[in-house]
Amino acid sequence: MEPQLQAIREQQRETWNRFSHGWRKWNDLTMDWLKPMGDEIIRLLEPKDGDVVLDVASGTGEPGLTIATLVKSGKVVITDLSENMLEVARESAAERGIRNVETVACDVCELPFADNTFDKVSCRFGFMFFPDMQLAAREITRVLKPGGKIATAVWASPEKNFWITAIMSTVGKHLQLPPPPAGAPGMFRCAQPGFMAAIFKQAGLKNITETEISAKLNISNTNGYWIFMNEVAAPVVAALSKADDQLKEKIKGEVYELVNKRYPHGEIAIDSTALIIQGEK
Template identity: 65%
Template sequence: MEAQLEQIREQQKETWNKFSPGWRKWDDFTMNWLKPMGDEIIRVLQLRSTDVVLDIAAGTGEPGLSIAKIVKDGLVVITDLAEGMLEVARDNAAKRGIRNYETVACDVCELPFSDNTFDAISCRMGFMFFPDMQLAAQEMQRVLKPGGRIAAAVWGTPDQNPWVTMIMGTISKHMQLPAPPPGAPGMFRCGSPGVLAEIFRQAGLVNVAEQELTGKLKAGSRDNYWTFMNEVAAPVVTAMSKADSNTQAKIRSEVMELVDQKYPDHQAAIDFGARVVCGQKPQA
């Protein structure tokens, strides 16, 4: 891997480890919000009870732990770059009495598994952050058995996701945020139709299909939304940490106003849009 990509990977590992306590605190809330994308991944993977499944960039354990309940006679290997996130995953598995799983801290671009190991691979909200998405897809294809399926969920376009654009747009108005280099890892890197599907095809997958999902981040109140974003969303926390107290107060006030304007019922059920893309490794 190129030195620049390795640097990105190490920064990501440090960030996710740092934010793992916040993800632990908000885990039930976040997992409920992201469940539709996990459910769609599970549906298109067409799992069997004996399958051995790889869940990549699983964070606190989903959808891998839900998959483990389905592949009762099989195994799920749950991976993430950050060991701190996998600690939460192991605690979640213990609470739910799930034992047919393993956790492995590793980089998707250098998977520590033999060729043709897994019957299926899942990846929810990870692809757009991989330093080299094509290499990641090729590694997934390598460790997948012939005929096996891969399914991944990614965020849609910025206009579909005011839950993040409202707050980041407001921050950008008040602060000079450095522009990321073209093609850098980011929330909406796979948002346009066909982007991830083409990566899958380039990796040699066939029967590639794509579906759009929409829904709501049900925060319950604008205060809850603000707190959640400031404890879990790394770009928000990073930017806000560089603002003085007056600027922070202005940003918060304007975000609250935006939420009230767009969602006047005071429930802060804020729109999101995502894509689920699946593909299959050709039969040998």
């Protein structure tokens, strides 16, 4: 891997390790929010009892842990760059009595598995952060058995994801944030319809499909939303770090106003939409 891509990988590892405490704190809420995307991945993969499944960039363990309950005599290998995130996954597995899982801290661009190892591969919200998405797709295809399937979720366009744009658009009004370099990891890097399908096709996958799934972030109130985003969303924290305390308070007030205007009756269920892309080896 090229030095600049290695640097991105190490930055990603450091960031996810640093934010793992927030993901542990908010794990129940986050997993409830992202469940529809995981359910669609599972529906497309059709995991069967006895399958050996790889869950890439699993973070705190989903959808890998749920898949493990479906492949009872099989096994799920849960991988992530962040050892701290995998620690949360192991805790969740223990709490739920799931024993047919293994966690491996590794880079998707250098998977430590033999060719044709896995029946299925899942990857929920990982691709947009991979330093080299095409290399990642080739590695996943390499370890997938012939006839095996991969399904991944990536965020759809910004206008369909108020959960992040409510804050980031407000920050952008007050701070001159430099645009990320072309192709740099980011929330909406894979949002263009057909983008991930092209990557899958180039990796040698076939029978590729793309669907859109929406979900709601059910947060108690605007203050809960603000705290949540500041404890789990690295782009938000990075952007707000460039503001002084007075400006942060101004941004916070405007975000509260924006969210309350969108959800005037007090039930904060914030819109989010993802693309689910599936392919077969």
